[in-house]
Amino acid sequence: MGKKNKKNKKLYNNIDYKKKYSLDEASKLVTQQLFTKFDSSVDVAICLGVDPKKPNQMIRGTVNLPYGTGKNVRVLALIPPEREKEIKNAGAEYIGLDNYIKKIYNGWLEFDVIVTIPSVMIKLGPLGKILGPRGLMPNPKAGTVTQNPKKSINEIKYGKIEFKVDKYGIIHNGIGKVSFGFEKIKQNFLKLISVLNKKKPSTFKGIYFKKIYLSSTMGPSISVIL
Missing domain, CATH: 3.30.190.20 (Ribosomal protein L1/L10, rRNA-binding domain)
Incomplete structure (x- = not known):
């Protein structure tokens, strides 16, 4: 030493x-x-x-x-089942919706960024006290609430x-x-x-x-x- x-x-x-x-x-x-x-x-x-x-x-x-x-950013894509296929190869570590929302409620935070679509945000409101203080709440200004989640995930993965x-x-x-x-x-x-x-x-x-x-x-x- x-x-x-x-x-x-x-x-x-x-x-x-x-x-x-x-x-x-x-x-x-x-x-x-x-x-x-x-x-x-x-x-x-x-x-x-x-x-x-x-x-x-x-x-x-x-x-x-x-x-x-230079960091591997772990992306959680909170996407309804009918849209999962379009982002399957975008690079997100986790893809799902209700199951992951439940996991977050129970203390799971093994991700760095959440990407979602506007219609899902109403489900995330109750998670504000968990995600907000940690800077993890998705935001349209950050491009993490978007109608094109595949593009957003790709951009996050590439810097x-x-x-x-x-x-x-x-x-x-x-x-x-x-x-x-x-x-x-x-x-x-x-x-x-x-x-x-x-x-x-x-x-x-x-x-x-x-x-x-x-x-x-x-x-x-x-x-x-x-």
Whole structure:
């Protein structure tokens, strides 16, 4: 354990916390400073200058990362029997309806995303207290309540993620793995920034991107300047 601490301390010392790094520099640092024996996730934290209490400044949406996240997203497709056939080969780990709703009531949560169709949402209302706090309730704005569930499942499997500012105006998302290398992390980052730019409220005044940090699992935050 002592050797590991010394190694991590040395790696931490490679980061200048008073410096704002270019995206190229930050992407290289975050993928080269290895703090774990497993393939660490790379996360981005973006502090926006918006006020989430104002309806027109609640920034949320989805983005299709060009290189995905590197994670296997477990999809639960809550679909009535008559529509199961159309999504059979879309990649969802679980397909069904009433049986899975009952399992969720009983505490089963072995999934990451629910995809469903509008007519099913009335059945999910009573599950709000279970799914809501965990961010698992399907939402049309996230594309998880749709008349084309096959397309939505395919997009999620190939790198589509949802983003949403928290009450402090911060967006926090995983954008890949250390093993991706700096170029793929950079491209995923730029795609997210591009979509966020399009979400900027037309009436917004001030600094939109206030602070941006990249980090890997158990690693330090690296300040990024656009």
